[in-house]
Amino acid sequence: MRPSFHPRLMNGPFGDPGLFVPFVFDKRAFLFDIGDIQSLDGRDVLKISHIFVSHTHIDHFIGFDRLLRICLGRDKTVHIYGPAGIHRNVEGKLAGYTWNLVQNYENRFVLNVSEVTPSRIHTQTYHCRDRFLLKSPPRTVPFSGKLLAEPSLSVSSEILDHDIPCLGFALTERFHVNIMKDRLTALGLPVGPWIGLFKKALFEGRSPAMEIAVPLGKDSEIRRYPLGELSADIARITPGQKIAYVTDAADTPANREKIRRLALDADQLFIESAFLAEDREMAERKHHLTAHRAGALAGEAGARQFTLFHFSPRYTGREQVLIDEATAAYHTAVRSEASRRP
Template sequence: MIQAEIKSLLKEDISILIKIPNSGKHYLCDCGEASLLTVKEVQSISAIFISHTHIDHFSNFDGIFRHQIGSGEKVVICGPKNIHQQVESRLKSYTWNLIDEKAIEYEIREIVSEEEINIYTLRPPHWNLELAKAQNFLFEDEYVNVDFAILDHKTDSIAYLFKEKDSVSFNENISGFRKGKWVSELKTAFENNTADKEIEIEETVYKAGDLFHLLTRNAGYKLGVIMDHAADEGNYKKIRTVFGGADKVYIESFYKDTDQEFAKINYHSFASASGQIMNECQVKEAVPIHFSRRYTESDQAEIETAFYKAFHKN
C-alpha cells in the first residue's frame, strides 16, 4: 500500500513524500521546506509533482535537485502551465562547466488541460528545452497511475490522485490444486481477459475462464494530495470527480473558519470547507495540511477540530 509522509516542519512550507513499500521508489509532492527529507530519500525520487509555483511550494526545488545531479537517472517533473520554462530558468541560473551531459535527465510534463500534456526534456550542461511530444495522460509506471484536477487558486493549482495498480490474488484454500507456474499464467489470462487460454494443471488442461473463480481482483489504494484552492463550487465539482471514494486524501486547510474572509480574498480553503468536501467525496480518511504560518499550535488544533467535525458530519 502506498504511503505518504509530510517532510516539512510545522509552520514551514509544505512537502510530501509518497513511498512505494518494498520498491525503493518515491514520489515528491511539492518542493517546500523539507527538513525531514533525507538525502537517500531524495535520491530515490523518480517523479516530482508540483501543484503550482508559488514560492512556498517551489522554493526547495534547487535543494532537491542538488542531491539528484550526478545520478544519471531520468526524473519526471509534473506541473501546471509553464512549469517547463520555470524549471529551465532555475537550472540555467547556475554554472555547469564541470557537469557531464549524462549526469541527469529531466522529463517535464506540463499540464495544459485535462486532455493535453506537453512533454519536454532537459539535459545538462546547457539545459535547453526540447519538446518531445504531447499526450493525453499524465503519469503511469509499474506501481501507480496518477490522475489530476486543475483547481483555481487565481492560478492553476494541480491536485493529484495516486492510484495503486490493482492486484490479483489466488485463493489457494478453494482450489484443490498444488500451486505452481500455472497460477501466474492464470493471473495473466485473467488480467488480459483471455478466457479461452489453456492452462495445464497436474497433466490436465483447463480453459482459463473455468478457473477465474479462483482469483480475486483487489482494488489498488487511492491516495490524494489537494494543495491550494479556492473554496468554491467550481473547484468542488472537479474534486468530487477525481477524488470521490479515495482511501486517503491530504487537503489544504489554510485558514481557520473565523478567517474565511481571508480565504476568499486569497483563493484558499478553510477548515470546515475542506472537511465538508472530503465528506461529500466519501473519502475514507482525510488529513488537513498546509496551515497559514501566522497560526500557533493552538490555532492548528482549532483548524483540525473544525475540519474533522465537518468531515465526520452525517
C-alpha cells in the same frame, strides 16, 4: 492488506507542503509538491521518479535545488508535472548555475518536464550533459485528466483556481495483489524478486497460461507455474489504494466540484486547511480553503480518511481547533451523504 504506498507529509502542518509516497515493494517514490525537502535523506530523494507540482509559489517549489544537487552525476531520469509556466520556472532554476563541467559526468541525468494545460500536455527534456539546454521542440499529447498511466497505477489531475492555475492530484492503484505467505510456505516457495515479476504479469493482464519461473534456491532449482494457477494458489486480489492531494484552492463552486471528483472514494485525502471558518473573508482574499470546507469536501467525496496541512501561521498553537472544525464538518457531510442514498 499490506498497502503498496505509505504516504507521509514531509513537514508539519505549518511547514512547506509536500507529500512523499514511497512504494513498499519497489525502490521508488512519488513526490507531490517540492517545498522544503530537508527531512528526506539522500536515499529517499534518489527513489523519486516522478514529481507532481501543484504550482510554483516558493513554498511548493524551493526543494527543486536540493533535488538537483543530489541527482547530479547520477544515472537517473526524473519526470516533473506542473501547471502552465513550469518550463519557464525550471529553466530559470537551471539558468542560475554554471554547467561548464557537466559533460565530464559519465552518468546520464535527465529531467522530463511536462506542462499541463486544460487541453494539452507539453513535455520538454533537459539533459545534464547538454548543460540542460533544449535540443528539440516539446512533445505534445492531449490532456483529458490523466497524467500518468502504468500497468499498476495511474495519476490523474484537476486544474484548480488559486488566482493562478494550481493542480490537484489523485494516485490510484488499479488493484492490490496480496501474497498469502502461509500459502507460499505450504508450497515450499521462497520470497524473492520473482514475486515482483509475478505481480507485474498480473497488472499487465498476461495470459493465465504464461509460465512464472520460481527459483527455489536449492542447487539453482527452478519450478515453473502457469500464471493463473499460481494466482489462485498464493494471491488474493483486492481493490487498490487511492490517495488524493489538494492544496491552494479557492473556495469556489467549480473548485469544490473538481476536488470532490478528484477525491471520490479516496482511502486518504491530504487537503489544505489554511484558515478557520471565522476567517473565511481572509481565506477568500488569499484563495485558500477553510478547515470547515476541507472537512466537508472530504466527507462529500467519501474519503475514508483525511489529513489537514498548510495551516496559516496565525494559528500557531491552535492546531487542534482547525482539526476539530474540519472533523465536525466531515461527519456532518458523511451523514448527509448517507441520508441521500436509497
